[in-house]
Amino acid sequence: LQPPQEDYIAYKVQKNDSFWGIAQAKLGNGNRYMEIVNFNGMKKDTVIHPGQILKIPCGQAQAVPQVKTYTVQPGDSFWGIAQAQMGNGNRYNELAAFNGLQSTAVIHPGQTLKIPN
Numbered sequence: 136l137q138p139p140q141e142d143y144i145a146y147k148v149q150k151n152d153s154f155w156g157i158a159q160a161k162l163g164n165g166n167r168y169m170e171i172v173n174f175n176g177m178k179k180d181t182v183i184h185p186g187q188i189l190k191i192p193c194g195q196a197q198a199v200p201q202v203k204t205y206t207v208q209p210g211d212s213f214w215g216i217a218q219a220q221m222g223n224g225n226r227y228n229e230l231a232a233f234n235g236l237q238s239t240a241v242i243h244p245g246q247t248l249k250i251p252n
Contacts, residue, residue: 143174143190144235149228150185160233160251161191207246213238220250 146161154172159165172179174192183189205220213231218224231238233251242248 143192146189146191147232148183148185148187148189149232152183152185154179154183157189157191160229163252203250203252205248205250207242207244207248209244211242211244213242216248216250226251 144161146157148157154168155165158168158171162170169179170192171189172181175189203220205216207216213227214224217226217230221230228238229251230248231240234248236242
């Protein structure tokens with residue numbers, strides 16, 4: 136993935152994503168979903184599809200809450216971390232995307248990952 140641009144980050148839509156869920160994960164508040172809708176020139180009833188790239192605005196006035204982090208241990212996987220830290224191993228794609236990674240990316244001991252709420 137590309138490094139974040141100055142005014143937005145690119146986000147690859149995952150299965151079962153919604154504007155609200157993406158706003159919750161990326162902006163810290165699901166109620167901010169219209170910022171994503173408007174930033175992408177869409178309407179709130181626009182259907183988004185897995186694989187689609189959305190621009191997530193950066194530098195908004197509203198502060199994003201502190202993000203919980205996790206240091207990767209030997210033998211860890213996205214699934215295992217999602218299970219232990221997020222309560223559901225099936226959220227591994229969300230965990231990877233939250234860190235700007237593909238779910239197939241190799242993670243290494245000592246690497247720090249951000250954990251979505």
